Amino acid sequence: MNMNTMNVIHAYRGSDNRTLWCFDDARFGLVLEPFMHGASNFITALVGKECEGVELIFSTIKFPTANCILTRAGSGENVKESGCTYVARSPILKNPEDPNQKVIAIDVPSE
Secondary structure (H helix, E strand, O other), X not given: OOOXXXXXXXXXXXXXXXXXXXXXXXXXXXXXXXXXXXXXXXXXXXXOOOOOEEEEEEOOOOOXXXXXXEEEEOOOOOHHHHOEEEEEEEOOOOOOOOOOOEEEEEEEOOO
């Protein structure tokens, strides 16, 4: 049986840079921690330019109310050398060939 751990991050726009999405995590003393490597562009593509904050609920296993599936394109064997490309499919449709489905691809370089 696979267990489904749900994770939640409240993402919000940075105060100095409105194109940058940030989050806080009191467990690790993080405040105004920026999402890195193209993640801000990805979040904006999902929620729109006018959105100021969003609850990101995510898991490694699809859950019933999920409205986006994020998958790593390729094997990911060279993550440290070349980074990864992630593809999101939103909304989740029964037919992935449906032209009404929004597909967002973001290259996420390694550090």
